[in-house]
Amino acid sequence: MTIYSTFKTDPARLRRRLLALLLDWMSWGYVAYGVMYFLNDYWWRIPLERFYTTLTLPPWGWPAAVLGTLAMAILCELTGYSLGERALKLEVKEERPLTKEEFLMGRAAGKPFWRTQWGVMAVLLLALTVALGWHIVKIDLEALFRPSRRAREMLGEIFPPDFRYFLVPDPAFELRGVPYSILNLMVITVFMALLATVLGAAVALPLSFFGARNIMGFSPVGWLVYGVVRGFFNVFRSIETMLWAVVFAIWIRWGSPLAGIMALTIHTIAALGKLYSEQVEGIDPGPVEAVVAAGGSRLEVIRYAVLPQVVPSFWAFTLYRWDINVRMSTVIALVGGGGIGDMLFYYKNEGEWALLGAVVATIVAVVWAMDYLSGRLRERIV
């Protein structure tokens, strides 16, 4: 009946209500999924691998599931606080005046969350997630605490690490005919990160102004450019560096540092561009007005009103990105991006655990040092 009354009154509220219903429906659908999963696992004994492909439901099963979960969702909405209502802050407070007793005991502040239905639902979903996760991920504590013979072997060898090839190139390990030492490859790796960061920042900097609402104005062209730039940032950002490395490894060649640099650069442009333009959008409009009032052009506005406000945070973001790039560049070789990762995976495949230990130790030291350095610098800047 609460739903009905809001139906009539307020269309905006109605939309939120429907959204809340959708959320509830989805959560009940999830519960149904979980139940099906466990039924399959324990009762029907269908191998999990086939569960998603052979749907063991009778013909009426699907509509029943859809309608059943919908019914549960509606029931939730009607009986009290539902998860969806809560998430959208739609809870209906009772209108009648509270008795003195209720006021005293804090009824006006609402029930503690574990006694409301949305709380029950939230706990249920959480428990279901962990239970499902336990099965889907195949968590096996025995395997964790009773490691294989190979694992014990590895542990025995990895300490102490063998730094034999730290300065001297390892003759067994060659990249395109040239043997490398750990130090040489590590330096190359850091250089990869450096180039990617510098290139990325240099491209992202001008682009970010085109991706800032307040700079682009509200003309149709402005909207278009803004949309295109922001769209580029968003799409390219959600493609991980590793995936880019795959593309460039095919494009250029497997194991070329340039492939790694390109991958890091593209992701850096998108990620930094988004951060930069958000920063530009968040500036104080006062100085902009002042420059405009003094007759400044758009470029002058950027130079004298926008840049001074954003430069410190630009530096901070760039340093932060530098940090990420150093980390990334150590493993990008996995998908053909070059750098010290090549050595890491080579030793892993050869089972040279002691040498692998030295590589990992070097990576830890460098990443840690860069992390510390960029952290200190950021502290100083901000």
Place this chain on the structure above:
Amino acid sequence: MAPRYPEAFVHEKPEWTVWNRIADFLYFGLGNLRKHLSIALLDMGGIAILWILTSYVIIRLSTGEIGYTLVPWWAFGLGVAEAAALWESFGRSFGHRVARVELRRVDGGDPALHQRFAYWLLWHVSVLPLVGLLFSPPLHERASGLALRPFTMEGRTPKPWWRTSTGIYVAWLMGVALLAAISVTISWEDLVRLFTRAGTTAKFWRSFFSPDTSIILKTVRALIVTVFMAMTATAFAVMVAVPLSFLAARNLMRGLIGRSIYTVIRVTMSIIRSIEPVVWAIFFLVWVRVELAPFAGMLALFVHSVSDLTKLYAERLESIDPGLIEAITATGANRLQVLRYAVIPQIVNPYISFTLYRWDINIRMATVVGVVGGGGIGQALFFYLKGNLWTQAGTVMLFIIALVWAIDYLSARLRAKLA
């Protein structure tokens, strides 16, 4: 060298023992040593890096080999120390700039040339063996009549920093660093390929518009595994990181034992954090059986998340408002009550927010961890790539992008709500 103890103390405690003096000497002396040494080390380190990079470029460009110093190591060491001494004596060095000090006469005036010269000569006998720095002021400063003073702009005409010696340093450094980086990472053939072989990826992009529908169910299955890897890893990581964060917060861990626990946890965590999840996945794939690929991937994410979350949580704990703690303590509350009423209300929302952030990262990482065999959609992608099945690989990538984008959006929205 009278230690600047507060009057009240000197007044109340006249019985200075030898031990007191030694303790004072060490306390003030070591503080002095630390300050001056950090300046000298910064300068020497800065010059060493510049030297190495310059040599690197020269060697690389002239011979195509990799080398670092051009000259023997001992000559390199001497040169670096000498350059640092000159820079500190005759200019305002990088270290001075970082420490925000400058070299002035004791009476505050500009140093005369002969004083600078004396400072430079004495630098060698005072700074290099370190003993001179134990005194306050250090011996070479005292003897040359100069002192490091906090830098002020008073009575100066401003000069942009890029026109100072530090400016030259930075410009030079950037120049050689970029040259060195380009010379060693980018080869001519690779560059040519970058511009001529873009066509090889065409098949890949085409699959974005005509995905292989026959593998959709399989991909969804792998996607679900990936999502659950990230979820369980995050959930378990939170359970471990929340208690750990209290032990890793400097303001809560006082005293000798507290500080040692704090240090051990912080150091361990930063080491763990320095190793990418992918490397952890390699380790855990050996540790647990290979058939348990998703489990190994989950463990890798878990370990990395624990260290990352502990750091984020602890930093948040360190910045809580001490006023509220004071207020609750002042009511006569005990430690647990202070925790419940002064600490927890301040951290709940940030903790949830950090967790969502980490969840987002874990989803991304779970796809990557799969590539080394950590299960889920990453493994599927790697499988298709190895088999040169571009269309299928493109399809899988499409799913990954959609998932990452959705989770990113969701977590950002939720975090905005929490803020």
Place this chain on the structure above:
Amino acid sequence: MAEPYLVVEHLTKVYERGHVVALKDVSFEVQKGEFLVIIGLSGSGKSTLLRCINRLIEPTKGRIFIDGVEITRLSPRQMRRFRRKIGMIFQHFNLIKRATVMTNVLTGRLGYNPTWKTLLGLFPRSDRELALRNLERVGLLEKAYVRADELSGGQQQRVGIARALMQQPELLLADEPVSALDPATSHSVMQYIEQMNREDGVTVLASLHFLSLARRYGTRIIALKDGELVFDGAPEEIDDRKFKEIYGEEAEEVEIR
């Protein structure tokens, strides 16, 4: 003369870090029911003095007696029990921002209730009733279940007062209770504190920035300068010369009404 309620003897506080002497050999006595105002420049040690009295800060030297008990000798556990009798309010209110006013006020009873119950947020009925009565007293009954950060500054400080009232204190320490408030609100807050002093017989130690407020509300004034006690007497005794002595030569008195 009766036995003084609070005795501070040769109190010295040295902050190890930075080697600051915040208090130098400060001694004074306070009778029961007095409204003692502490004045002094910023950094003169007012906050430090107040926090030494309930040992939020450990004094370096000296002794403090409250009601004949030497609190500088109490164990941490005994000190916690003793703090129940000492209410405190703060310049920046120090409320739990995300919690309701009611919860904030109830925290004043933490020392009186068993730990496990308070950890679950369970307070006895009598405490809740007391909380509502105290909120009524400071005129905030309707706001009982509003989140604390939704209130104005003056209202938040009144919540702070209600929290202190919950402790049913014998001594109230107020560290610049009105510095963050505008003049009109300042007076209303000061009046609630005065009311506590007059009606409940609570001894009050308040640090204030404005001399006019000090004169209006204090029954006695002490002044600190660089951690030293430089004045101790009735409000009327502070003339122009004294004022310059406390605040420095260039200071000018500002009126606040």
